[in-house]
Amino acid sequence: MAAQMTNAHRRFLQVLMSNGITEGSEARKLHQHCCETDKVYYAHDKLDDFIGTINSHLQPLFMQIRKGISEDDGRAHYAVVNLAETEVTKMASDYTEIELELFRKTMDLIILSENGFASSTDILNLADQLKTKKMKKKEAEQVLKVFVEDKWLSEKNGEYTLHTRCIIEMEQYILSNYQDVARKCNICHSLAIQSQVCESCGIGMHLPCVRKYFRGQTEPRCPKCNEFWSCDTP
């Protein structure tokens, strides 16, 4: 039973779309502002219902407001995603063929890596081998900067991983195209790019999920094989 869309819903959706990705507390504030501006009934704990109404109208358009958890701090973020399994339409229109190729190859590196990061050196070496056209290192550095600004990649100490926004928007795409390699978190069952892995049985978990799961335990053990959890719990 879908409620009607009001201007408050539409305004919320417009802002979410132009932000690219919106953090949880920002989204709650936005919810309140939209309801106040458009004089719609507001209840502070009804954000999920509010979003649910919008989603029921987005469904026939193969779009959805999706919630994702940041792999860094465990906080919720919201993004409007395209549910079709092909690459995000939004990205395809913002970048050139060659930039997209660099991004895809970078994504390969990140997903295939142990820790979910690709060093800038490795990525710049890729630039040389692009099929479309060779890209100079300087150009590639610029393109990487743009990817970070646009929130497709995030950078830490010269290494790059996928931004929360990218993970939310491309989760379906990644899970289907990297079926054998992409890891799923054993706790929350979502895609895990950065993860801690059990040395014995190989299952992976998000760092925030590890933190929550092992809270207060002096002897952390793997939930699957019960061996000692060898990684430092964050």
Next chain:
Amino acid sequence: QVSELVQFLLVKDQKKIPIKRADMLKNIIREYRNAYSEIVKRADRTLQEVFGLQLVEIDTKRHMYILINKLPHAEGQHLCRGKEKEKMGLLLVILSFIFMKGNSVKDSALWEFLHLLRVYPGKQHSVFGDVRKLVTEEFVRQKYLETTPIPLTDPPEFKYQWGPRAEKETSKKDVLNFVAKMQGKDPTFWASQYSEAQAN
């Protein structure tokens, strides 16, 4: 088909570049040419219903369209689409100036006015960057402003007017109220602009 067209329009509109009918036909509708107007009508209805946006034709000869925001303007940082708040502020000031001066101003007059706001065409502005580019290229490309050369001028001079997107997204009434608020006067203070705004 309708959902594909809606997505196509949303993506194109993000950059505020007008959409050509030819592109719509080419990219999406393909086999369904006969149903073109029906598909466009339904896409428009969906855009209004779900997103609060409307597809509007701004050039009937060349068949160009833009998406305009149907939601009433709102105050507040959170509610502006994108990081465009400052640019829109500058634009509003420019549109007001043009309206108050009789709907058309020479470029030299516009730059003189902006000088008063410490915005200079030659200098990089801390917020707007290359202001000349913003005003003469970006705002014009987005159809907020329209610029036409003044004939028989050497060096060539241009005049500025409201562009079709400004006409559709703002009203003369809103702009007059803005000016009145800024100057602490009643809108009726400017009799001819007031009656023009009422008639609009």
